[in-house]
Amino acid sequence: MSWYQIVPTLMCALALVIVPGGLLAFAAGARNYYVVGLAAPLSISLIALSAIVAEPLSIDFGAFPVVAVTAVSCIAAALLRFALRKPVAPPRERGKWPRSQWLVILAAIALAGLLIGVNFVQIIERPDNFSQTYDNIFHMNAVQYISDTGNGTSLTLGTLGTGPDIFYPAAWHNFVALIHIITGAGIPVAITAASLTIGALIWPTSCLFLAAVVFGPRPLTLLGTAVISAGFSSFPYLMIGFGVLYPYLLALATLPVAMALLSELFRIGTRRAPLDPRVSSLLFAAVIPGIGLAHPSVLLFVLLVALSLTPLPFIRRMLGPVTGRQRITTTAVMLVVLAAAGTVVVLIWNIARPSRGNSFWPPFQTEAQAIGEIISLAPMGAPTNWLMLVLVLVGIYSAFRHRLQRWTLIPLLLGSFLYIVVTSFPNGDTRYFITGVWYNDSYRLAALLPIALLPVMIAGWRTISAAFERRALRTTPSSVSGTSSLLGVNVIAVTILVAVSQGEPVSHAVRSAAANYGISEGSRLLSADEAELLERVPRLVPESATVLGNPYTGASLVYALSDRSTPVPHVGNGQNPRAQILVNHLDEMLTNPSVCPVVEEIGPVYVLGFGGGEIHGGDHAFPGTDEMSSATGFDLIAQEGEARLWEAVGCSTPAG
Template identity: 40%
Template sequence: MSWWHTILPLGITVVAVFVPGAVLARCAGVRGLTLAAVSAPLTVTICAGTAIVAPRLGVPYTPVVVAIATVIVALLALALRVAVLLRRTDLSQARSWIRPGATRSTARDYPLVGDPRVTGILIGLVSLVLPLYIIGLRYVRGIGKPENISQTYDNIFHLNAVQTIISTGNGSSLTLGNLTPTSAGFYPAAWHDLVAVVAELTGASVPLAVNATNIVVAALVWPLACLFLVSRISGGRLLPMMLTGVLSAAFSAFPYLMIDFGVLYPNHLAIAMLPLAIGLVVDVLDVGSFRPESVLTSGLLLVLMLPGMALAHPSVVVALVAFVFPLVLAKLAQQLIRAARGSVPRRRAIVWAGLTVLYVVAGLAVWIVARPDPSTYTWQPVQTAAQAVGEILGAAPMFAPISWLMLVLIAIGLYSMLRQRRQWWIFGMFLVGSALFIVASSMPVGDVRSFWTGVWYTDNFRLAALLPIVTVPIVAIGAEFLVRHLVTDLRRLLERRAARQPVAPAGDRSRVLAGLQERPGIVYGSVSLALVLIIGVLGQNPSLEVRQDSLIARYAMTSTSPLLDSDERALLDQVDGLVPAGEQVLANPRTGGALVLALADRRTVTPHVAGQRSPAEQTIIDHWDEAAFNTTVCAAVRDENAYWALDFGSREVTAGQHPYPGLNHLEGTPGVRLAAEVGHARLYELTACRA
């Protein structure tokens, strides 16, 4: 299959990811950029919430059930709007919630004034289409073929979890666990729930649905979230919005790192939504340059999207708690200053002081409770603090080549913020993100490092992926500062030259001056747009090429692929025609055999490396090859319908050897028949227990 054949599945994926949330948001009165940005996160909440509720109601989790849930919550949102309208006597006040969207600052950029329709088209093309093209193209090149899979340990679980949801109709995060009834428990399943909906709507294989969903999240959800956050900082001005669009595709740490390392698909989804959550907090606290007419709507949207983000990956909610802390301090400082000046009552400042203390206490509680067991803190420091600082400033964490453009833009952005002395919480947020990465990547192993970064398993990669969230506003500010000064200097230079033209006829000089003064949008808007495009091109730095090359190696299907090689994949393609539906297959998951569930839709005794086993399952794992002479084996085999086994050799995706005793002696064993083989990969049937 070529990528051209995936155009329809990709289009359906966009619909599946955005439409449910868009219906809910529109019924809540949301419009414009906010509508576009919140749609996907609200869809995630709808899918994850429906997956939890559906089993309790005795109905399967399917796209139809998700559609019904969407209609229900959308009608509730609409009813709430109507109730607000009816309860308020002042309709002008009610309208502020019914039709939100006004801004504190609607001033347009001087270099980009002109026809609003043309301006809107330019913004759409540059801000969204360019990152869509750039990120999408890099994902396509990195993944290779549409149905390639990441050859990594975590992918055993992720692919099988999606197929488990499709097969069982149960995608509840409360019970997904390790994919077997005996190991049911909590696992954040929002990403898996979303991919399951995509797979069922498109009819695509699980690998294709996974890749399509990840592309849509990276190329659409992420840039929209960045645009929303920067709009709150810039007041919705056009130039920083366009710059944000092109620069959102210039970070190697996100989105690319999360589908390369791990793979960490749930983090990939949750982090893509994080800038939106921060932007909504900016609205609620009123510390930005963009004020929606209704803080209530922004708060409601934040409340609605947080469950989806938490059920994608809880650690990203903890990151939100940390990144929002400077915003809370900024709000407190704002109220204290206003109280000192007499513009607000002192009791309001006292209330905010109390709320700040409450936030710190609650935040520390979340920080402590959300940390996993310390035995999972296996990641070690990898560099010095000085090296970590250099990687942060060069937008090149985890040993990627430095991006000189990003280094310059970060420096200019920091200078611009310090000079203007406003919205300093942006700098505070940058310091928080940087400090977490420095602690994880350079601080010696100990209690301090574990306390601050244990939520992320002290994993440098997870914290590196958070750096673009706190860096996007700074590079947007720096790029705007640079472009504005270049355009302003160009305008002055052209005007001086036109005025001093000694030989040009007066009429020509007048026409030049008139063109510069009367139609600046055409002249300087074109220059600004050209500079934005140049920055976008220069932003595609060597660190992105390194990450793309790493993706190519990670997703390549070869005869030596670490998880599932070409022989093994070819054999799995035959399994559904050989193994009857309802019968199980025994396989060592570390050799890739467990992917018979995701790729052939056949149940396996071991769908994941981890997980508790029932006595019958353990008997099969340890003694399957002894069925001809061990009388206890056939009883277990019949209980589990486990008449088949895959032998993919001893090469495992992780270091070391973890043999499955029941697979040790299959060739030539009495009562075991070779059913199919491709190269070294073999499928066996246990005929000894068929009688």
């Protein structure tokens, strides 16, 4: 499949993250870059919430519930806006933007999108390729499950219908399922379109929104931020390589918007007139569902940042012209608020933390090594990112010099502390309590690190670019206008930044991620023969049939890739009693009286046997299909290399 063929699917994905949220932001009174920045996070919230709302109303998830929830939300936002009589955008941002400002922000989005998009294309190679990783077995089958059943609610997705309802954050799966349902594209193609949309549009736009809200929409600040967003080794590239952690990718891509809204809510980090706190609170609340329903751990980081920022308004008041009695009262109120908010965060932290059994990733380095990786923006042994190192150091210097930028050190310290804990603290209760929310997984917190350091790096770039502009204006000949001089500085600075940002750290990340894509005889999940057999399954197996296969070998992808049901759709799913009988005893159908009633109940049963081994080199027993070469009651109907497809016919054959 060529990349030109994915254009209609990609256009659908782009529309899904721009139109619903953009309409809601506009209805709430947002204008200019507020609409641009808020559109995608609000769209994700609307899509994820529409799936939850549709299920109890017995409405199949798809375009209709998204349109309905968007319409209701827009009406509610407009009414609330009228009641508050307060527009979203600050006074000087509400008017019509000059064409030049629109050109700058669109150029910044296009520049970042091009840089990241090219790298994503190099990683994925073909639009119909898919990540050959452990987690992708669940992700792909979850998208197929939502499309099949019309049930996309996060409240029940965890077992894909094979066991008791379990919560699983489904915002990403809802988004991809919508693309799949609307366009009819195959699930791998829909995932590719979603990945490009998240990485090359949502992520850089969120970064630009943070830069514009906190530091103002200066052209060189925005263009530099666009390049910076494409220059990290650990995000977004790591998240489409390791795992694969698509939901976490989506949540992290929208995190800068939440941080920008927090800066508005707490009235910090900007010299512009901040929003009405009521409006900031409502916008923050509207963005939160999308983040939490994409990946709750990112929501917990947002809450951690919010908790850390909570004392700042009280401290600002205490440093003002207040009496001793007022200072004591303010201190008491601050302590009460902190205690209450801290208790809530700890409770949520404990509830959201996975079990110890699932938080098994070990530490692997010393604290000094972790600190070195943080400073050099080279987590998980990546090459040193000298550009980011300079920006971080200049940003820290700038934060200490400018009072309004000091808050940017808070997410930096939080993200750094979490990375130090997960990579270097000894296994034990302390490490589990702090980073168990992220499964004690160093890769997840390595991906969080660039976002935590992003405000400081933007501050660093703003300081450097402002110095360039001042020098250019001082040295510009009188025959050259100041505007022309600044334009030249912008072009030169951004060109240099692009060249430096796309160096070895990014190349290393692209190469590492690309190793998990493509189908060959040495593929980690599906070999070329296995993929070829799955492509033949729809012609060989009736739609009413059930196909049994060991999910650890990738055989359960028959659901997502061949549209045939399987009783064990993912390696982490529990098995219902019928599935247990098939998994453990199917090859005993001629002698075990419990087998044939199950086969007759669920319809024709087929078996996929993939001989290439399991993902991660495991060896999980599937006794009912482990010895198919010597089992009786099966007909071999297709074979590609070591990959085989059998039909279970023993229950339809008379005994004796």
